[in-house]
Amino acid sequence: MAGIYIYSEEQPVTEQLLTAGKTLANSLNEKINVIDFSEQDSESFIKKGADHVLCLKSDHPWPESYAQIIADILKEKDPTVVLIGGTLRGKTTASIIAAKLQTGLVNNAFAIEGSGSVIETKRIMYSGIAVCTEELCHGSIVTIEPRTFDAAQDSDHQGDTENIDIQPEAKTITVGNVCPIVHQDNDIATAEKLVCVGRGLSDQNDMKLAEELAEKLHAQICCTRSVAEDYHWLTTDKYVGLSGAKVKPNLYISMGVSGQVQHVAGMRDSKVIVAVDTNENAPIFAAADYGIVGDLHEIIPLLTKELG
Structure with missing residues (x-):
């Protein structure tokens, strides 16, 4: 089974990745699959272009703990490409998944295009003085930073949701305190x-x-x-x-x-x-x-x- 898979621990970022995913899906004639943790968000993702939403049901709060489970899902599904939100936590998760799957990883892509069976990404190098274009192998993972694309818009698109009960391992994550960054005025x-x-x-x-x-x-x-x-x-x-x-x-x-x-x-x-x-x-x-x-x-x- 192939297809384009999208994941982010933040709903707004997933909606932005759907914009990139839809363009890529049209070029490659592929289906769009979203991995998410909230069944409530599934309907919204389908309206914005997802063909299938895999809703992972668990009460564990730390996204990094799901890397092994997501890697297992992707190994079974054999995706054409995986788009992951380039947040700090998203990049950590992406690197773990890529290592477990022994697949390619492109960080901070600002463009991704498909033609035939070829997928290319573009990313900035050397603080912005060069652009690196890379051709992806099958199953590669690409992280895309928030706000690189506009959020996908609602439509009458149809899709389905699959609920999966999971229990992630949390052997290495112990959080003693969470101190959110307080921005002066607005972000x-x-x-x-x-x-x-x-x-x-x-x-x-x-x-x-x-x-x-x-x-x-x-x-x-x-x-x-x-x-x-x-x-x-x-x-x-x-x-x-x-x-x-x-x-x-x-x-x-x-x-x-x-x-x-x-x-x-x-x-x-x-x-x-x-x-x-x-x-x-x-x-x-x-x-x-x-x-x-x-x-x-x-x-x-x-x-x-x-x-x-």
């Missing part, structure tokens, strides 16, 4: 609009320019790593980059951001990028859809004023 990774500040700001008083623009746009403020870690003008959960948050807003406006490759790696998937910088040769302009060369102290107030 920038889910923001629709962002105003980003960089070293081009003269001093902390210039943050007011960003705040006024963000207020007019109903946007959140983010920053480069140096603003958070060197200047401490914003908290570390607000910086965007390779080692910070990866964002994908509809609008991203940068103020005084040079656009080094480590920063661009975190925001390159923004739908519209607007850059303001005094240096016409700043790397940020290569990534921007719209660029304004000039003093942000003059330009930002004019933009804010135009927004009414």
